[in-house]
Amino acid sequence: MTNLLHPGRFISPKQSEANIGLMLALPIALVMFLLVFFPVCVTLWDSLHRVAPMRAGTPFIGLKHYWDLFHDDNVRAAALNTSVYVVFTVLLETVFGVFVAVLLNTVKVGRKWLLGAVILPWALPPIVNALIWLWIYNPNYGVLNNFLLSTGVLNERHVWMNDRFVALMLISLVHVWRMMPLTAVIVLAALQSIPHSLYEAAELDGAGNWGKFRTITLPLIASAVAIALTQSTLFAFNLFDEAWVLSGSSLDTRTVLIQVYMSAFQDMQFSYGMALSVIVMFLSLAISLFYVLRIYRETRFD
């Protein structure tokens, strides 16, 4: 093939394909650079300086913010809360997501309607979702208290958010309710790609339902589960809406992202908030990498 830019220079078909591929990828690479990599680099750089609108200048301070963060009681409390959210929500979303996906996969009639109903919580804006549950949990007129009072489980109305552990669990449940459908959809897609012949062969070999699930289903949806785990973890790390709407800036339920927001936009300590967000970014990347390396596998059916 002739190189039009440099006539006389020969380009192999492979190189030409590569060049075309690069050109096609260039727009998205540019977008990613402008919207992702450049802001991340700026954030990293600014986190090493003091950036605060109330104070003149932006002097270089090195790792001082990171040092202060590890000694900040509010950050520690927020980090503990976030850890609880991550563990609880990822576990529930994965278990229930797989369960719902398997159920949906067995439904032959009306699956699309059921799928639509399952996806509805995920389709709602997070704020709307949280507000609905705020009303449900309301101690004075909430459905939860009214139901438990009417069934005799409670003798008087209970203020759910006054107990730290209960508050963390209830906020986690709201997040799970919203995000579990995404896990279910991802896993359902993987389930539907599993050839039925594998299950028939297993039945011929005498495998029961649990055996088929353990030896065929689980291994073949592992890659999808890894993807679902990654997105669950990232969303849990970035939990904001549910905690903010249900509990405001209360320290017992505050997440790391809420702490970032408060540091940056209430205390106007922007670089301090940036440093915290950098730590969150690296933590969530590390966990995602763990999933990809340990759980994801390229699935082949032959």
Add this chain to the structure above:
Amino acid sequence: MLSLKSFKKAAFTGCLCMAVSLPLFAADAPSSKQYSGQTITVLVPPWGTLPKDMVDRFKGDTGISINMQTLGWDEIRAKLITSLVAGISPADVVELDWSWVGQFGAAGWFTPLDKMVSAELWSDIPSRKIFEYKSQTLAVPYNNDFRLMIINKAHFDHAGIHQPPKTLDKLLADAKALKASGASKYPIALPLSATEGTATAWYLLTKAYGGDLFDKNSKPLFDAAGSPGYKALQFIEQALKDGLIDPASTGMTDVQVQDAFKAGQYSIDLAGWPGNLSTYNDKEKSKIAGVVSGALVPSSTGASNSFGLVEGLAIPKKSEHKEAAAEFIKWWMKADNQTQVFNELSDLPTRTSVLNALIQQKKLYDGAVLLEQIKGVGPLFAGGAPEWYPELSRAASTAINQLAKGQVSVGDAAKQIADQTVKAMNR
């Protein structure tokens, strides 16, 4: 710098002016149509959102259209910061609270209004000094807010109590009597969520115990056992343990607590807003109309103390319609407009002459009580709200919220507030 003495003197002297109506100042001269055709955006909380007829009247007087935007008080601050940091003016006229002056003044975001408003008008607004930052006035006060106690008289009568409590011990005793009589399950209305209203309620209780939060060197006073601020925290803890404050208050803002009070759920709005007296007595807005009255904040020292929480209207430097915005603020400050705002939105007028006229015309609910309470109103910070005030407020509301949930002790809460405030001071 605003001293306690000069603040009290200005407020007290102005409000006690009797008999002869004061002449209208030049501030009430006809508005200019110089900026006709412009549209300005005004960002204020619900109690600052002008009714449509006033918006239309402003347009008729000046030719300037208004785009009125309403946000909750806590949300306005966040919107201001995010917009102004990005170099964008969120509106041409914005709410500026007394507590934001230090922080926002340091950031240099607002247009000095000293020359945009006439000297005659300034002389009629004693709370101007609260909005001064480095000798520049950043906002014109529009809501002369302070705190006083408001009670449900019907509940008190039901419990056989004929006088509002004057001391904090009597307050607790009366609250127990109200509870025992069945008048209300939780007599004392107090916000306990991690929001500003919780912090200001604690400040009020500290004042009620006869003390201040900091000494003249900004050293915290409230972390010492036995100090007024410490006792205020103990008051909150004890009242909760005795079942006198609704445990659900840990999730309620001050506005939500007020809504519950005017629905008849509580008996004592301890950190009440004077402007709410007219709202609580409005049959269309309240279930307790006609049985509400203002009362002096109880005190352990005999003298009822309170503090000012004045709100102002400011013009961001990034506004592209500064002159039109100034026209709006000047129009708001006119006597008849301040009066109408009071009637419609319950914002207590900031002009001394207007306040006097309302008192003389007996249009101010419990005017005598308000006048008496104003004697004890002073600034929370003698030198104006410092730059680290927002961090103090957040530390206080967070710690009180945890205290109310039983997660920390009074000592730990006080220490937490002190430590975080000192850290913010030294940043």
